[in-house]
Amino acid sequence: MTSTTRSKQPTSRGEDGSRHFAGDSLRPAQPPEITPLDEQQRDRIHRLLRRRRPACPSCGNRRRWTVGDALPLGFLFLDEEEDAYMVALTCGRRGCPRPRTGIVVREEDFLSA
Known part of the structure; x- marks a missing residue:
C-alpha cells in the first residue's frame, strides 16, 4: 500500500513574513537556530534515554550515549x-x-x- 504526502500551502502571510497554514498556528519566518544544551539539560535527556532505551540503528547499543545539541523541528x-x-x-x-x-x-x- 502506498501513501502520498500532500504539502500544505500557506493560506496567509503575516506582516513579519510568517506563514500561516490551515490548521496550524503561526510559524516563524526565519529558520530556528541550534539550541546548545547545558549540563542540566543533558542530564534530563540522559534520564529520558534510560526510560525510553532507544537502540542505535547501526549497532544496537542501548546503554552509552553522548548527548549533543538540539534543533527545533x-x-x-x-x-x-x-x-x-x-x-x-x-x-x-x-x-x-x-x-x-x-x-x-x-x-x-x-x-x-
Missing part, C-alpha cells in the same frame, strides 16, 4: 508538533559503523526548569 516539519526538538546523539560503543543519530523530544522534557 516544528518549524522545519509541519508533521511535527511545534514544541518538538531533535537532540543529537552519538553512540558510545567502540567500532559503531554509523554512530550519529538523534531522538525527538518535547520542549518540556528538557528545556523547562
Whole structure:
C-alpha cells in the first residue's frame, strides 16, 4: 500500500513574513537556530534515554550515549508538533559503523526548569 504526502500551502502571510497554514498556528519566518544544551539539560535527556532505551540503528547499543545539541523541528516539519526538538546523539560503543543519530523530544522534557 502506498501513501502520498500532500504539502500544505500557506493560506496567509503575516506582516513579519510568517506563514500561516490551515490548521496550524503561526510559524516563524526565519529558520530556528541550534539550541546548545547545558549540563542540566543533558542530564534530563540522559534520564529520558534510560526510560525510553532507544537502540542505535547501526549497532544496537542501548546503554552509552553522548548527548549533543538540539534543533527545533516544528518549524522545519509541519508533521511535527511545534514544541518538538531533535537532540543529537552519538553512540558510545567502540567500532559503531554509523554512530550519529538523534531522538525527538518535547520542549518540556528538557528545556523547562
